[in-house]
Amino acid sequence: MKCKFLVVLIIMLSFSCKNDSMILDVESPQSNLKVSFNLNAEGEPFYQVMFNNKTVVDTSYLGFEFTNAEALKDDLKIITTATNSFNETWQMPWGEQVDVVNHYNELKVELQETSEPKRKLNIVFRVYDDGIGFRYEFPEQEGWTEALIKDEHTEFNLTKDYNTFWIPGDWDIYEHLYSTTKLSEIDALKYVGHVNLAQTYIPENAVNTPVTMVGDDNTHLSFHEAALVDYSGMTLKVDTENLNLKSNLVGSENTDYKVKRSLPFHTPWRTLQITDNAPDLIESKLIVNLNEPNKLGDVSWFKPMKYTGVWWEMHLGKSSWDYGMTQDMNTWTDPGKSNGTHGATTENVKRFIDFSAKNNIRGVLVEGWNTGWEHWIGFEDREGVFDFVTPYPDYDIDEVTRYAKEKGVEIIMHHETSAATETYEKQQDTAYALMQKYGMHAVKSGYVGKILPKGEYHHGQYMVNHYNNAAIKAAKYEVAVNAHEPIKATGLRRTYPNIISREGLRGQEFNAWAEDGGNPPEHLPIVAFTRMLSGPIDFTPGIFNIKFDEFKKDNQVNTTIAQQLALYVVIYSPVQMAADLVEHYEANPEPLQFIRDVGVDWEETKVLNGKVGDYVTIARKERQTGNWFVGGITDENSITHELTFDFLDEDQTYDATIYKDGKEAHWNDNPLDIEIEKMEQTKGNKLSIKLAEGGGFAISLKKKNN
Template sequence: MNKLLTLLFLAGTLLSCTEKSTVLTVSSPSGNNSIDFQVTDDGAPIYLVSHKDKVVIDTSSFGFDFKDQESIKNHLKITGSSTNTVNETWEMPWGEQKDVVNHYNELKVELEETQAPNRKINVYFRAYDDGIGFRYEFLPQQGIDSIIIVDENTEFQLTEDYTSFWIPGDWDIYEHLYNTSKVSEIDAIAKRNNADLAQSNIPENAVNTPVTMRSNSGLHLSFHEANLTDYAGMTLKVDNETLKLTSELVGSDRLGYKVKRALPFKTPWRTIQIADKATELIDSKLIVNLNEPNKIGDVSWFKPKKYVGIWWEMHIGKSTWDYAASQDMNSFTTDAKPHGKHGATTENTKHYIDFAAKNNITGVLVEGWNTGWEHWIGFEDREGVFDFITPYPDYDLEEVTRYGKEKGVELIMHHETSAAPRTYEQQLDTAYQLMHKLGIHSVKTGYVGKIIPKGEYHHGQWMVNHYRKVVETGAKYQVAVNAHEPIKATGLRRTYPNVIAREGLRGQEFNAWASDGGNPPEHLPIVAFTRMLAGPIDFTPGVFDIALPTKPNNQINTTLAQQLALYVVIYSPIQMACDLPENYENQPAFQFIRDVGVDWDKTVVLNGEVGDFVTIARKERETGNWFVGGITDENARDIDIDFEFLDDGVDYEAIIYKDAADANYKENPTAISIENIDVKKGSTLSVHLAEGGGFAISLIKKTKS
């Protein structure tokens, strides 16, 4: 009753305001989503969002607090407005699908203060059929060339106590496990002392985005941002009592503010994806559509690929990143005594290249190749530690590059910065020139540790600009960037298609060494409807030795069949077969990894519920073959597949990799069944998924005889 009275009161207030001020409205092309905007009697800007005539974001305000200026929060008037419609189709150079429809209606609102200094600000609202976005434009001010934002106060007033899938609003990492709770029960502070996350910083009860919510009626909302450019990342403060979310920007303790920008400028978009069912969230292209078109032109020099590499063997203790025992902090000496466990040797790299070449894998990642790994972590001052040009004595960069080209395999460079971005920036041009000279077109970057200089955070404006500088330098030298410990994806891949993937979540490596037992089975069925909405994920699937014999306290909490399914379910244009080559030998299930595509013409989400299960089908661009992947949480279930998505008049050979009858992620994770059947459009199939299980299907077009 109290909530009903509150809603009636707010509705009455809105109607009262409507009599005295103009209500401006913009609706999506189909009319299913709409945004109403006006200013109150005291000049406060307010908006609400409706979906199919039901309010989903109730009366909410916005404003800004500044250093050396009065806040903008009221005393505003509408001085003008205009509308615009865009309906275009643009082509992804690589992606989940080839053609993307960008169709929206836009409302631009011009606001001005009614008292001195009469500042002006514009607000842009865009209504899509899959959600809404809005952003602010700060206009020139007389006598002021820049502004310093202390806080942005954008509100999202929820209309019910949604079930929410969230991680804490950490200023440094996104590597927390997801929590499932009502909004009223979100407690990010309780996660502050999470084990295994030493660089974590959670200053208040806030969540990181994307944060996805489900109503009692099945409506889904996901809150995020798009086109994060020269601005601080946004977390969302949670008021457990009023169910209000409020933007909280990541700050800089070193500089004492959130954002400093020269005038004029536009902020990132604040976004809400709106879906009647969970699968529609994955279908949505709202985030990429709210970014600018391709700025760098042709990117055919980057080829989506599968890769193997010298990485997992370090996580399971077979080898190390460092070459020698601990030594003088100031420099690496070529006469340093090797300890004999270094993984990135010329010989070992050639072994991986040979394996890749014979298994339809076109990339090899090598971590630990360059000097500095003896001092990269655990030291307060990590400036100048890494040299991104100089290899260790047992690694011949030119030779392995030559050998790879001879075998049709391209190296993937690795640059771990140890969270010392100034050191990296000093070497960026030189390092990328070297890559360009060698014909290496992609790099995996890393930022493990607390950011240097002290007082900066991974998700603040200073680091947002660093990540962008890396991407722009990469474009200059035809280098694609896969960032680990990154700022979150916000659709920048449309503007800079050399942004190919990011980590930005609790990845596969946690299964190998996390003291809490690794990622639970529900983790990835949540990730598909949260983190994956932001953009491609370098999750590194493909573990076959699931028991992890060198790690007695850890194992992978999936079945083998689910590891295969992840190549389809968790999207990336680069997909790693992360296990050791010897663990793939004589394994019939490895055929799926040989066959599966990485670049898609079309994606169809067949079914799914957040945190429970999801099934996705994708059509490969080059071949027209289809691949299907399905995963479940800790609960076994049966999934019915309707092959209605297949092409008309084409027969397919379906190779089905599924959990064996006795499979179980805890007791019998590698039990797998493989069968072949013929299917065509309209065929159906029922598949059983074990606890923590999954299935993968290759649908290969049959040749007409």
């Protein structure tokens, strides 16, 4: 990987203990953001954040509670401060763009207790033009070797009652619909026991991150964390009266602490993206920049791809994950008979391989191929159920992989762990080795159900380590991981580029079976400015059969077909599924052409417009070809955009194909109404385009040989 570095270090040290001789402020490179740090009279550390000369985070205190030591939150003094500036341009091996500018100013404050045992704590702030990150460092020190953190008390004391887009601080799942309320009106506890969720635990009035806010002065804030390693996931407890957010780490029923670490160590970065418009939130690379550089080296064995698979038909009820025969968990006791609906058969998978090969789709995901599916749903003890190397009798893995290779298609492995972590960890090496044997370079992992061992939660330190360690081990076998029911994305894809995508939101499958009617039209215009800020999303777009009455008459996808096409550009992932059934694509060859054409790996990304929760339009330039693709979506309200193609290359003509909502299109009343128009476009041209209620548009712009 090529990197360009321009590093300027300006170290300013002071050995006086008087605050007035210390450097306690740090500004962003363009001086639009400023962070101030200090101690109050009791020695409590606090910080403030100013944006465009306005205070957005007022006096906010920092500190820790431990189970094996006294709290560390007061009686502190400043020992030294240091600042430095850093500017580099690094390159993504895959991603939304090639070049990423990482430019910040840093303030490091070294603190120590004034009385015994005189423990030390450092706080580091990095200030970018688009936000801030700060973390705690626990240096090596005599007499303190292990920290058992009961809780971390990081505050964000806000100055306004922002309009907030949030999901509850669930310790087990992120698959909630977003609520839009004032900060002062957040009530996460009303979502306790949600019927559509496989597992859920909401202990208090808190929100999960990223949580995005918009002020009446157009200030946009989004709170999250970066580089979550060997630590517990952070929720934000909401004080609705005082407009205050406070970190509350995900815990465990098995310990009286939430994080156990040996010194020295540092916490994840606590992040706050700050912009004066919505599009800049999406274009920000704050989260990935706060992560360490690539530790894997060359990962060219993973290629971004579109894929199909036996997944949607299972959610529709056309086929099943399980084979339906008798098994004693170790050997087959009876050759038995298939239940007749098993989806992962050799014949059915070959059908998807043929379709993919014909339509510029490089992968096929096979779920339900391995033994154990009959025995895990509803069973509390799921350890030992799944076998990650033994296929069902009607799935010939040798023949399938041979056939796929012949057709130029890669099989994507599926590992549903059923959240039985010890079983998965014991089998990971053999499971990844099997993938390596067959030349499979991507796996979709799943963690449906309550975590085993009992008492652990999906977002606690135990599982953070499990998810990360699984991906690190996978890299040794040249396997990339797309995790479902995951821990949140925090930019680790920079450090470990085989962490390619994840779920971590309420996905497309809820449209097929959720009792509350599925995802409303506003869902994805919120997701683009919340969940997507943390990293790639495996949302599984491309449903053409919007109203699938032949399978489930009470469910449907709540968008137009044009919006389903737009999602390939709007919702970013290096793996994008063409999720619908083969027969539904073959019945709609004209809109299918966009899925054939659209890229999946990008040289450049431009957010053309956007309003959180309402609409967004994104243009992306494909690596290698230089072709551009544009996608736009809206909520339940129709809107007309005036697009200007000022992002196109100079002196280049493009053949444009526009897939847009028809005149009578409507997400519920007429979702299949689509118009396809062809024209030429050049840089600077303008185009007026109307999006229907719950609608969208997609444009392919292919370079024309001049």
